[in-house]
Amino acid sequence: MLHSTRTRRAAVLVPILALIPVATGLVPDRGAQPPEPANRDASEVAARIVTASLLDGQAYDHLASLVAAAPHRLSGSPGAAAAVEWARKRMTKIGFDEVRLEPCTVPHWERGEVQSVRLTAPASVTGVELRCLALGGSVPSPEGGIEAEVIAISSWDELAQRSADVAGKIVYFNRPFDLALRSTFEGYGGAVDQRSRGAVEAAKAGAVGVVIRSVASAIDDFPHTGGTNYQDGVTRIPAAAISTLAAERLDALVARGPVRLNLELDCRWHGDAPSFNVVGDLLGTESPEEIVVVGAHLDGWDVGHGAHDDGSGCAHALEVVRLLLDLDLRPRRTVRVVLFMNEENGLAGARAYARDHADELDRHVFAIESDRGGFTPRGFSTNAGDEALAVLRELAAPLDEIDAGSVDPGGTGADISQMAASGVPLAGFLPDGARYFAYHHTENDTLDKVSERELRLGAAAIAVLVHAVADREQPLPRNR
Structure with missing residues (x-):
């Protein structure tokens, strides 16, 4: 797969470099021939999103605010409740069209x-x-x-x-x-x-x-x-x-x-506790009933800040919508951010979402999850069939410019996995994994371990792919 990725990267490198000056003014024109209009449009949009995120992104601000409000977010705890309220307010501040709390019942264990x-x-x-x-x-x-x-x-x-x-x-x-x-x-x-x-x-x-x-x-x-x-x-x-x-x-x-x-x-167990998934919609301009989900889990362990796991994923998801709003890139389809509760010790939020939205999962055209930390983006993994995989690779190709355009078969995410049986094509965000398991589930998973620039790049990469899928004329082919 490495050879095919390099080949594809080489094929798109020159046209993308030729277009970035139009959007950013950061790369000199080397006289490359302009690509086809559709490719040019995709590259221009990608360049705008990446540049806006790098120069003016707020992903790190989202993360810093979350860990200050709720550093310990284990399901059923006061910290988890504080995180739910934080997420509701943050989505409202960003300007989501609809924000709601969707109930779920979660386990409650204390250390x-x-x-x-x-x-x-x-x-x-x-x-x-x-x-x-x-x-x-x-x-x-x-x-x-x-x-x-x-x-x-x-x-x-x-x-x-x-x-x-x-x-x-x-x-x-x-x-x-x-x-x-x-x-x-x-x-x-x-x-x-x-x-x-x-x-x-x-x-x-x-x-x-x-x-x-x-x-x-x-x-x-x-x-x-x-x-x-x-x-x-x-x-x-x-x-x-x-x-x-x-x-x-x-x-x-x-x-x-x-x-x-x-x-x-x-340690001690308590009875199950009420909690919520936090759901926010950016409504589509032409097909708002068709939905692209951007997911992350709001809960975290009761040690450290949960900054990489999964505060960074929450920051990525929120920043996708903020970037699209800021750049006036509202797509054809609805982009829905779901901050799931109870991924770490039960998946109650994921199961509740799949159950409560069963009648509309046939209109979920794509779902992506960020749950591998806030490191430098390297691409995406997916369960998509051959036809959808080819489309995703085409849509992600502009991200080769930041070495994040690969899309390969693989795992996606625990929360969105509950939608797989309904044929929804799924993807997982893949950042560099070298350091993740030095911090994962420890007291050392704190805000200072997250690079602001890496977090901004990750948010941009997800936003590029999400916008491309949500704004595509035809929906992504479903899994059979």
Whole structure:
């Protein structure tokens, strides 16, 4: 796919450079022949959007305002409620034609005040604390914690082979993030099942608790939280993640002999809570009943600011509409921003949206989600069939000028995935992923880790593609 992207990029480079002076005055005319009018129009629009975003964009302002109003936005919390009100006001201020709160019922879990993984043997390390975070959804330990011997497990096959040794122990899942993989999302995918399945699989073998190596690309002392799951009929045991630096130390200790630790958590579950998706429409000029969705998730974990995950996605989505309004580029179709609630630990908002809009999903012509951080844009992934994929590649081609025009088959987004069964072509925004899993689900996911210029470029890239799809004479071909 890299070869085809370079070939396509070379084909559009000269005409785009020839047009950017018309819109921006930033690149000198090199005497290139003008392209066909339709291509020229698309390139001119793209240049206007990118230039406006770089020179005058407000994506970072949206993000800074969100994390100031609601830095901790876990579903059911006061922070999540504050984020909903913030989003309603922000959409109104931007000038959306319609803004509404659409109800959903979400889970409500709290981390509590006590999170401790403390070594109790061997004697040389007794009392040493390993930096940890309870996994989202974990049950509490008994007061005073659970003390037991540690058994290190690196694969499900090893767990099965050693199941007789697990009873009464704390299982330590230590399979690392594979740094040899070029895609950090592949590295994450290769290790995250320890977090999601670990508590269930260890409990089936008789474990009394679970500790996992954080699913992270960096070696540091910031533990990563994230959701863990339980299963009816299987004992629910407490589960926590330790930082990768702590995991390196624990690996070395386990290799030398028996290790014991104390795991203490006072997490708690509350009853389900009422909440909302925040939905805003920029109505189309000719076919307002046809809808292009720009999605992100408004909730976030209760550590850090959720600046990359997914405050940046929310900023991108809002900025798409602000840019189109500012540049008087209202398209033929309606552009709908949906800030979903409860992506992190349940997808309740996504399911509610798909259910409540079931009768109009046949008029949703496209949906795109931003949930990979606010880094430099590199392109898009999509579930679109061959016909729609070809159209998306054509529409995104002007973004080759900022190295963001690739469109390739791949994953899209957890929230918009609920629309896939209705045949809606979906896409995911793909920024550079090298740094994402150093911050993801940590106390380190803060506003200062987001580059204003990168965030502006990302918003521009999404806005170019969204406008092109929403303003195209014919709707995007649906998936069959």
